[in-house]
Amino acid sequence: MRRALICAVALFGLAADAAAALQPGAPRDVRTARPADATARSGAPMEDWTVELVDPRSRAQIALRVFRSPDEGMGARLDLNHGGRTLSTDDIAYRPAITRGPGAWTIRLSSPTSEASVRLARPRPGVTAQRWRLGREAGFAEHVTLSWSTPVATSRAAGSVRIGDKTVHLRGWRGSLEHRWGTFSHLWQAWDHLGAGLVHTRGGSAWMLQGLNRRDLLTGAGARDAFWLGLLVHVTPARTTFCRPRIVRRRWLVGLDGPLAVANFRASCGGRSVRFRRLPGDIVLGNEFGELGEDARASARPRGAAWLRYGGHDY
Numbered sequence: 001m002r003r004a005l006i007c008a009v010a011l012f013g014l015a016a017d018a019a020a021a022l023q024p025g026a027p028r029d030v031r032t033a034r035p036a037d038a039t040a041r042s043g044a045p046m047e048d049w050t051v052e053l054v055d056p057r058s059r060a061q062i063a064l065r066v067f068r069s070p071d072e073g074m075g076a077r078l079d080l081n082h083g084g085r086t087l088s089t090d091d092i093a094y095r096p097a098i099t100r101g102p103g104a105w106t107i108r109l110s111s112p113t114s115e116a117s118v119r120l121a122r123p124r125p126g127v128t129a130q131r132w133r134l135g136r137e138a139g140f141a142e143h144v145t146l147s148w149s150t151p152v153a154t155s156r157a158a159g160s161v162r163i164g165d166k167t168v169h170l171r172g173w174r175g176s177l178e179h180r181w182g183t184f185s186h187l188w189q190a191w192d193h194l195g196a197g198l199v200h201t202r203g204g205s206a207w208m209l210q211g212l213n214r215r216d217l218l219t220g221a222g223a224r225d226a227f228w229l230g231l232l233v234h235v236t237p238a239r240t241t242f243c244r245p246r247i248v249r250r251r252w253l254v255g256l257d258g259p260l261a262v263a264n265f266r267a268s269c270g271g272r273s274v275r276f277r278r279l280p281g282d283i284v285l286g287n288e289f290g291e292l293g294e295d296a297r298a299s300a301r302p303r304g305a306a307w308l309r310y311g312g313h314d315y
Contacts, residue, residue: 022244025214026229027129027147032240035100037128037149037179044181045070049098050288051107053118053157053175054200056305058082059279059297062161062168064107064116065288066096070140070185078114080163081297087163089113098177105152105177118159120175124235126150126208127242132229135216137188144190145182146212152177153198153235154206174200174305176208186290186311190215193224194289194311195249195265197276199300207274207302208233209267211247212311225249232267232274243269257314261294265308275301276308 048067068074076092096109128149157175194212211230251263289311300306
């Protein structure tokens with residue numbers, strides 16, 4: 001009995017040390033996502049849902065974002081990149097329906113210029129990470145926070161999406177569903193250099209990445225990577241695991257107002273490493289975060305259909 005008690009105390013001490021070692025602002029409450037994590041958080045000033053669909057056989061990509069925020073108001077945006085054409089619409093007056101049924105999620109929307117009926121079958125959950133703590137936004141919020149959930153990290157997508165005269169039938173596509181909420185605005189300066197990526201790998205598995213910087217910790221050489229607050233998630237049909245990676249970002253694409261994107265992104269922890277590389281010359285979908293940035297297809301190691309996202313602010 002005494003030995004068991006000593007072991008329990010030792011394990012508790014290790015857990016406490018691990019929690020204490022987390023960088024300021026990193027989420028401490030991380031667990032496997034549940035379907036209920038896609039439920040609306042009406043008390044949060046900012047909230048959005050993102051459905052990302054990618055074709056493993058080409059660079060085609062479809063993104064649906066449903067949002068409400070202090071700077072954008074309420075709305076939805078649908079972007080399609082297929083066969084060298086990029087089409088977008090934001091005339092979706094009625095909120096798209098994102099529902100969970102037996103063995104699948106369903107997304108439906110209709111507008112004067114678009115419609116979609118998509119089924120995400122064999123969904124594998126990612127994680128729910130509650131409350132990145134990102135400091136103070138003068139004049140707006142004493143505590144800027146962001147929570148992130150991936151009720152579907154990877155799935156088999158079927159159905160169709162239409163924008164204007166272009167209809168895409170989803171045969172063999174892969175899909176994901178993210179939900180974010182918090183005391184947060186895309187335009188606030190408390191955060192910067194958000195990076196996210198996902199690669200759908202064989203056998204219904206995936207690697208997923210999400211993180212960002214606290215603006216008040218961006219001091220000194222190398223601070224962007226050294227103080228990045230993020231998670232690397234590994235999803236298989238059997239389980240969902242995560243770790244807090246070290247990252248290296250290379251080939252920053254910079255405009256007159258600041259960074260626009262990152263071409264190479266590597267995340268390592270737990271003896272594993274995942275790499276994303278922005279595909280050159282690819283058509284970029286509408287950005288989800290920040291004044292500057294992009295959401296584009298990528299190549300990845302391990303191999304699979306992948307996308308990479310960046311969001312940031314001007315200098």
